[in-house]
Amino acid sequence: MKIIDAHLHLGPDAYFDEIAKAAGHENNIEHLAEQYRARGLVHGIIMGNLPLENTAPQYPKFLSYCVGIDSRTGFARETIKAQAALVEQHFQNPQCAGIKLYPGYNYFYIYDDCLAPFYELAEKYDKPVAVHMGLTASNDALLKYSHPLVMDEAATKFRGVQFVMCHFGEPWFEDAAAVIEKNPNVMADLSGILTGKIPDFAAFLQKKHFYIDRMKGWLEYLDSYDRFLFGTDWPLANLGDYIKFTQEIIPAEHWEAVFAANAQRVYHLQLTEENTIKR
Numbered sequence: 001m002k003i004i005d006a007h008l009h010l011g012p013d014a015y016f017d018e019i020a021k022a023a024g025h026e027n028n029i030e031h032l033a034e035q036y037r038a039r040g041l042v043h044g045i046i047m048g049n050l051p052l053e054n055t056a057p058q059y060p061k062f063l064s065y066c067v068g069i070d071s072r073t074g075f076a077r078e079t080i081k082a083q084a085a086l087v088e089q090h091f092q093n094p095q096c097a098g099i100k101l102y103p104g105y106n107y108f109y110i111y112d113d114c115l116a117p118f119y120e121l122a123e124k125y126d127k128p129v130a131v132h133m134g135l136t137a138s139n140d141a142l143l144k145y146s147h148p149l150v151m152d153e154a155a156t157k158f159r160g161v162q163f164v165m166c167h168f169g170e171p172w173f174e175d176a177a178a179v180i181e182k183n184p185n186v187m188a189d190l191s192g193i194l195t196g197k198i199p200d201f202a203a204f205l206q207k208k209h210f211y212i213d214r215m216k217g218w219l220e221y222l223d224s225y226d227r228f229l230f231g232t233d234w235p236l237a238n239l240g241d242y243i244k245f246t247q248e249i250i251p252a253e254h255w256e257a258v259f260a261a262n263a264q265r266v267y268h269l270q271l272t273e274e275n276t277i278k279r
Contacts, residue, residue, distance in 0.1 A: 001260075002256075003042065003230060004041070004042060004043050004259070004260045004269070006044075006189050006191070006229040007130070007229070007232065010032065012027075016235050019235055022196045023197050024238045025239070033060065035239050039243060040279060042062070042278075043269060043275065044062065044234075045066060046059060046063055047066050048100065049070065049072055065097065066099055068100045068102070069083065070101075070102040084118055087099065087118060088125075091121060097127065098127040098267060099118060100129075100130045100132070101132065103146055104136045104141040104142055104143060108145060110150055110151065110154040122162075128164050130189070131163060131165060133147070133167060133168075133176070134146060134147075134172060134176075135167075147169070149172075151165055151183075151186060152179045152183060164186075164187050164188065164266065165179065165186055166192065167189065167190075168188045168189070168193075170215070174218060176188060177218040181222060187229065187266060188229070189229040190228055190249070192233040194237040194242055194245055212248070216249050225258055226262060228258050229266070230258050230260075
């Protein structure tokens with residue numbers, strides 16, 4: 001089965017190094033490529049956090065990226081027009097697949113009109129806007145900005161933009177499902193649900209059945225598996241575990257769509273021999 005990882009992180013970072021070890025991995029491109037090859041992953045999409053001025057990041061060809069808009073890359077309301085000009089340069093890079101926003105970490109609502117220059121570019125170039133929704137990795141972040149309900153207003157106001165709700169807004173699956181059901185321009189990726197390496201998968205499923213049953217229930221309620229994307233949030237979780245977990249929550253007849261076809265369609269990935277990994 002062909003698999004596209006629609007949500008990962010990559011780069012030299014002490015934090016990434018530690019969480020990669022906890023997941024049974026190494027935080028480097030060589031190990032990532034090796035693991036992709038071993039597990040049938042052919043392509044990945046990095047949620048980038050490089051400076052906006054780096055409009056031609058040196059990523060391997062088997063990786064695309066979403067240009068990250070956050071405080072570490074220079075995000076500020078006062079300079080959004082200048083940032084948008086750089087985003088447009090990124091969009092002209094064939095490896096750039098979209099934008100990634102981090103509202104909980106940077107204290108803004110994604111429906112704010114100040115973001116219109118980004119959304120106008122996303123619509124012009126037909127690039128999705130991925131948004132961190134749900135729980136955050138930092139205690140300093142504010143959940144009111146990353147609750148999935150805020151995407152309802154953004155999706156309604158900017159109907160020409162394709163939004164990707166990262167992490168299915170976990171743990172607010174009920175609200176996330178309502179937003180997806182109401183708004184045809186909202187999809188979700190299933191990344192960031194697991195962390196570390198799971199030593200006993202059957203025991204994990206039993207211990208976490210409350211959480212998993214509710215997530216599966218809302219996926220079944222929506223019955224819109226063409227609107228969900230596989231993603232690992234590498235290096236947060238073990239790749240093998242994440243594949244098994246996704247197979248657990250998605251019916252087998254929808255694996256092809258969720259594991260690859262949806263990401264290829266929504267992120268407009270032109271996959272060739274040159275930019276994919278083969279087993």
